[in-house]
Amino acid sequence: MQNPLNGGYSIIAGLPMYNEEETIGTVVTMTKDFVDEVVCVDDGSSDSSARIAESCGATVHRHRVNRGYGGALKSLFQVAREKDVDILVILDSDGQHDPKSIPDLVQPIIDGEADFVIGSRFVDGGKTEHMPAYRRLGIKVITAASNLSSDLDISDTQSGFRAFSRKAIERLRFDSDGMELSLEMLEDANEKNLQIREVPTVIRYDVPKGSNFTAISHGFAVLAYAMISLSQKKPILVLGLPGLGLFAAGTAMAFNAINGVTDSVDAIVGPGLTSLWIGVLGISLMATGLVLQSARNFIRHLLIKEFGLA
Ligand SMILES: Nc1nc2c(ncn2[C@@H]2O[C@H](COP(=O)(O)OP(=O)(O)OP(=O)(O)O)[C@@H](O)[C@H]2O)c(=O)[nH]1
Ligand SMILES: [Mg+2]
The missing domain is CATH 3.90.550.10 (Spore Coat Polysaccharide Biosynthesis Protein SpsA; Chain A)
Structure with missing residues (x-):
């Protein structure tokens, strides 16, 4: 009722x-x-x-x-x-x-x-x-x-x-x-x-x-x-930007380690390796963000062109 x-x-x-x-x-x-x-x-x-x-x-x-x-x-x-x-x-x-x-x-x-x-x-x-x-x-x-x-x-x-x-x-x-x-x-x-x-x-x-x-x-x-x-929707924002930040931090740490060199080369090995892995992690994140963004654009393009879907 x-x-x-x-x-x-x-x-x-x-x-x-x-x-x-x-x-x-x-x-x-x-x-x-x-x-x-x-x-x-x-x-x-x-x-x-x-x-x-x-x-x-x-x-x-x-x-x-x-x-x-x-x-x-x-x-x-x-x-x-x-x-x-x-x-x-x-x-x-x-x-x-x-x-x-x-x-x-x-x-x-x-x-x-x-x-x-x-x-x-x-x-x-x-x-x-x-x-x-x-x-x-x-x-x-x-x-x-x-x-x-x-x-x-x-x-x-x-x-x-x-x-x-x-x-x-x-x-x-x-x-x-x-x-x-x-x-x-x-x-x-x-x-x-x-x-x-x-x-x-x-x-x-x-x-x-x-x-x-x-x-x-x-x-x-x-x-x-x-x-x-x-x-999934904004891979550059979620992965690319933090990746760029890590890469910048790794580079800054590497410069710092090189500038800090005095008479002992051993003194830069630790900070050098740390800056290296932070930099590599940053590059990997940026690359993943870019790949995901391209895949997303490609799939959208395909859906719109081939199937007329937005
Ligand atoms: N059918 C069904 N109802 C559920 C389930 N879990 C929660 N509910 C009901 O969904 C409503 C919201 O659940 P709550 O646990 O109170 O969630 P909430 O209000 O977001 O969280 P609280 O801040 O803890 O109250 C209530 O009416 C619950 O009885 C479930 O597994 N099955
Ligand atoms: Mg509740």
Whole structure:
């Protein structure tokens, strides 16, 4: 049944859920007011999350084994395609996102101004409560690396509070099983020229489970994805420039060693060898950067000329 508040648009909320029995009931109950259906993907939780979600009115989609956050989102997109909905809103089950902000996330899609909306804590009007400093730093580093590789200027690449239009639901394809999916989705949307928009939101950390240290290992996985993506797209920046720096440092050390020669030749052997290997490492990095850049240009050229693809 359609929610009369949504002006004829069919909207479902998708909640990735893994052992969230303390919060899922409240999140489902609050979310129901803003959408037509709440779908939770339970990924082999060992607690009562699935039972509570169902008793609060959610449809629960079960994975028998844990497929990770990315696996849960793949299932949610599949459900949205099968149900042929206009809008899919994704929010966390741990209470960090406020369901009352759902109308703000879907509005740019309803207005035809966006296909992919991110609830951001770092744009004007957005904020975060009780966020640990290490999380803030991690998010800033990941966001900087990801913006460098994609030329997107997104302030909060790590917010899981997102809404997708029918066009985005149909076109987006992703592979990652972990949290790095947050970046893969952005890159895919950018490549497919989907309109991405950020709206302010509040993301809280004073929730029962709080932020735990698995967030650090998730953070490293996301950062590794951002760096690999950056080195594939801008090899000269990631490999060539540091290579040039090492080569310059090696050369400076070599001059220093030669200038320092007095009566003992032995005195320059150690610094000389050090400067040599630093210089060679620099040259190797620069060469790798150049080769990767040429391969990238060649493949692009081939795709455009032979297959008409950009
Ligand atoms: N289906 C599914 N959901 C998951 C999985 N891991 C996390 N989630 C859910 O995804 C949402 C976000 O996960 P969190 O672990 O809170 O990640 P986070 O908010 O980035 O990190 P924190 O700062 O630790 O809260 C929550 O609703 C989790 O229940 C998983 O393996 N499968
Ligand atoms: Mg969380």
